[in-house]
Amino acid sequence: MSSHDGEDTAEQTSNVSTPEETDSAIITVYIGATVPTGFEHTAAEEVQEKIGVDARISKDRGRIYFPISTDKLFQVHRLRSVDNLFVVVEEYDHYQFKESKEETLMELQQLASKLPWSNALKVWELNRSLKKKKGHRKGGNSTRVKPDSEASVADTRQQELPRETSPAGGDAKTESVADPESCQQDSEEALPEARLIKFRVTCNRAGDKHSFSSNEAARDFGGAVQEFFQWKADMTKFDIEVLLNIHNEEVVVGIALTEESLHRRNISHFGPTTLRSTLCYGMLRLCKPQVSDVILDPMCGTGAIPLEGAIEFNSSFYVAGDNNDMAVNRTVNNVSHIQKRRADKGSSSGLPIDTVQWDVCNLPIKTSSVDIIITDMPFGKRMGSRKKNWDLYPSCLREMARVCRPGSGKAVLLTQDKKCFAKAVSQMGGLWRKVLTVWVNVGGLHAGVYLLKRTAAVFGQTPEDVRQPRGMAGTQMDERDNK
Amino acid sequence: MKLLTHNMLTSHVKGVTKGYPLLIKATEVKVNDVDFNPQFVCRMIPKLEWSALVEAADLLGHRQDLPSELVPDYEKNEDFLKKVHRALLEVEVIEGCLQCPESGREFPISRGIPNMLLNEDEV
Numbered sequence: 056m057s058s059h060d061g062e063d064t065a066e067q068t069s070n071v072s073t074p075e076e077t078d079s080a081i082i083t084v085y086i087g088a089t090v091p092t093g094f095e096h097t098a099a100e101e102v103q104e105k106i107g108v109d110a111r112i113s114k115d116r117g118r119i120y121f122p123i124s125t126d127k128l129f130q131v132h133r134l135r136s137v138d139n140l141f142v143v144v145e146e147y148d149h150y151q152f153k154e155s156k157e158e159t160l161m162e163l164q165q166l167a168s169k170l171p172w173s174n175a176l177k178v179w180e181l182n183r184s185l186k187k188k189k190g191h192r193k194g195g196n197s198t199r200v201k202p203d204s205e206a207s208v209a210d211t212r213q214q215e216l217p218r219e220t221s222p223a224g225g226d227a228k229t230e231s232v233a234d235p236e237s238c239q240q241d242s243e244e245a246l247p248e249a250r251l252i253k254f255r256v257t258c259n260r261a262g263d264k265h266s267f268s269s270n271e272a273a274r275d276f277g278g279a280v281q282e283f284f285q286w287k288a289d290m291t292k293f294d295i296e297v298l299l300n301i302h303n304e305e306v307v308v309g310i311a312l313t314e315e316s317l318h319r320r321n322i323s324h325f326g327p328t329t330l331r332s333t334l335c336y337g338m339l340r341l342c343k344p345q346v347s348d349v350i351l352d353p354m355c356g357t358g359a360i361p362l363e364g365a366i367e368f369n370s371s372f373y374v375a376g377d378n379n380d381m382a383v384n385r386t387v388n389n390v391s392h393i394q395k396r397r398a399d400k401g402s403s404s405g406l407p408i409d410t411v412q413w414d415v416c417n418l419p420i421k422t423s424s425v426d427i428i429i430t431d432m433p434f435g436k437r438m439g440s441r442k443k444n445w446d447l448y449p450s451c452l453r454e455m456a457r458v459c460r461p462g463s464g465k466a467v468l469l470t471q472d473k474k475c476f477a478k479a480v481s482q483m484g485g486l487w488r489k490v491l492t493v494w495v496n497v498g499g500l501h502a503g504v505y506l507l508k509r510t511a512a513v514f515g516q517t518p519e520d521v522r523q524p525r526g527m528a529g530t531q532m533d534e535r536d537n538k
Numbered sequence: 539m540k541l542l543t544h545n546m547l548t549s550h551v552k553g554v555t556k557g558y559p560l561l562i563k564a565t566e567v568k569v570n571d572v573d574f575n576p577q578f579v580c581r582m583i584p585k586l587e588w589s590a591l592v593e594a595a596d597l598l599g600h601r602q603d604l605p606s607e608l609v610p611d612y613e614k615n616e617d618f619l620k621k622v623h624r625a626l627l628e629v630e631v632i633e634g635c636l637q638c639p640e641s642g643r644e645f646p647i648s649r650g651i652p653n654m655l656l657n658e659d660e661v
Binding site: 346347349369370372374378383384387403404405406407409410411412413417418419420421424425 | 539540542543546547548549550558570571572573575577578580581582585627628645649650651652653654655656661
C-alpha cells in the first residue's frame with residue numbers, strides 16, 4: 056500500500072473522534088474538485104488566479120486537486136468552474152489491491168481506522184461554519200445565521216443530474232451505504248450541536264481489474280467507518296459525506312464540502328436544456344472577455360451563459376437573444392432573480408445584460424459591432440432537429456460573422472452535432488478560423504466547444520456571405536432527403 | 539432595453555437601407571443602479587454611435603447635458619464618464635416600441651424585451 060506524500064497531515068489516527076476543541080492552528084490540506092470534463096485546465100487556471108496555487112489534474116477525468124491552508128478556505132467557494140468540492144483524507148497513487156474480493160474488502164475495512172481523518176474533519180467543520188455565514192461568495196460581510204438562499208433556490212428547482220463518473224470499464228455507479236445496524240449510543244464527540252453525527256459513504260469505482268463492486272466497497276468501508284467513529288448511517292439526512300473514489304490504482308478518500316452540486320447556481324427558472332453554470336463559466340473563460348467587450352448569445356435559451364458572464368466577467372456587456380417567447384421570458388426572470396438577490400444583500404443590483412427577441416439568422420444588429428459570440432447551439436436532440444441543423448448552422452455562422460468584428464472577433468460555440476458543424480465551418484473558411492476544440496459531456500451527450508476566430512475579411516466580400524434565396528435552401532434539403 | 543443595446547440595434551426589414559437608429563417610443567422607463575466602471579465606459583465610447591446615444595437619452599429625459607459631440611480628453615473627466623455610464627447602462631425602456639425610421643414598422647418592447655421578429659413577408 057503506497058501513500059501519496061502530498062499532504063501535511065499532522066497525526067496518525069489512534070484515537071480520533073471529531074475534534075473537541077477548535078484548533079486555531081492553520082493547517083494545509085488537499086482539496087479535490089469535480090469539474091466538467093474537458094475544462095480541467097480552465098479550472099486549474101482559475102485556481103491559480105483566485106487561490107494562487109498550482110492545481111494537479113487527475114488521471115480521473117473531471118477532477119483536479121490543489122493544496123490550501125485553512126485560513127484561505129473560504130476562497131474555494133469563489134471558484135466558478137467547480138461542480139463539487141471535497142477535502143482529501145488520504146490519497147494512494149498505486150494502491151495494491153489484494154487478489155480476492157474478501158481480502159480486498161477486509162483491507163478496506165481495516166483502512167478506516169488507519170486513515171488520517173483529523174485534519175480533514177477540522178476542515179469539514181470549518182467549512183460548515185463558513186457556509187452558515189451568508190455572503191461567503193464575493194466577500195460579503197453579513198454574518199447573520201440564515202439558510203443559504205442560493206442553496207434553497209437550487210433545491211426547489213434543480214433538475215437531478217447523474218453524479219460525475221468516469222465509465223472506464225465496468226461498474227462506475229455511485230453507491231452509498233445504508234448500514235442496517237442502527238447506532239443506539241449517544242455521541243461522545245463534542246460537536247457544537249452535541250448530537251449524533253450522521254454520515255453516508257459514496258463510492259465511485261472505475262477500472263477493469265477490480266474484484267469488487269462500488270456497492271460492496273461502500274458497504275464494507277462504510278461499516279468500518281461507522282464502527283470507528285460511532286456515527287449513524289443515514290442515506291438522505293447526513294452531516295458528513297465520505298467519498299471513496301477508486302480509479303484503477305488510484306484511491307482517494309475524501310469528505311465532501313459541497314452539499315448539492317454548485318452547477319445550477321444562477322438559474323431559478325429552468326428550461327428544457329439549461330446548461331450548468333460551471334460549463335458556462337468554462338466557455339466564458341475560453342473566450343477571455345475583455346473590458347468593454349460586447350458579447351452576444353444569439354440562442355440564449357434560459358440565459359445561463361450571458362448571466363454567468365454578467366456576474367463573473369462583469370466588465371463586458373451581454374446581449375442575450377432568442378426567437379422563443381418562453382426563452383426570453385425565462386432569461387429575464389433569471390436576471391431579475393439574481394438582481395433581487397444582490398439588492399437584498401445591499402449591493403448595487405443592476406447587471407450588464409439585456410435581452411432581445413430575435414431570429415439568429417437575421418439579427419437586428421449593426422454589422423461589425425460585436426466582439427464575442429458565445430452560445431449553445433441546438434443539438435438537434437432535445438431542441439430542434441438534425442435536419443433543421445443542416446440549414447440553420449451555415450445561416451447562423453454567416454450572420455454571426457456579419458455582426459462580429461473582423462480581425463479581433465471571436466466565437467465560442469457548443470454543439471453536439473459535430474458533423475454538421477464541421478461542414479458549416481469548412482464552408483465559412485473565409486470568415487471563420489477554428490482555433491481549438493474542447494470535448495465535453497453535456498447531459499450524457501458527447502459535445503464539442505469550438506473556439507473560432509473571425510478573420511479580417513470584411514463581410515460582403517467573400518463568396519460565403521452571398522445570401523442564398525430562401526427557396527434554394529429548401530430544395531437542397533429535399534435533394535439530400537431523396538438520396 | 540438599455541441604451542447601449544439600442545445603440546447596436548437596427549431595422550432589418552426587407553429593402554430598408556436606412557434602418558438606423560431606431561426611434562424610441564417609451565411608455566415606461568426605469569432607472570437602475572449599476573456598478574460604475576470608468577474603464578468600461580472609456581473603452582465603450584469609441585465603439586458607440588455617439589449622436590444616436592445622445593438623441594435617445596434626450597428623448598427619454600435623461601440626457602444630463604451630454605454634449606452633441608464628444609469633447610477631447612473625456613477619459614479623465616469622471617463626471618462626464620458617470621453621465622455616460624448612466625445613459626448607457628442605467629436607463630431602461632420597459633414598455634414602448636422601437637420604430638424603423640424608413641419603413642415606419644414598429645417593434646414592441648414589453649418587460650424590457652424588444653421583439654425584433656419579422657413576419658414572413660417582411661424578410
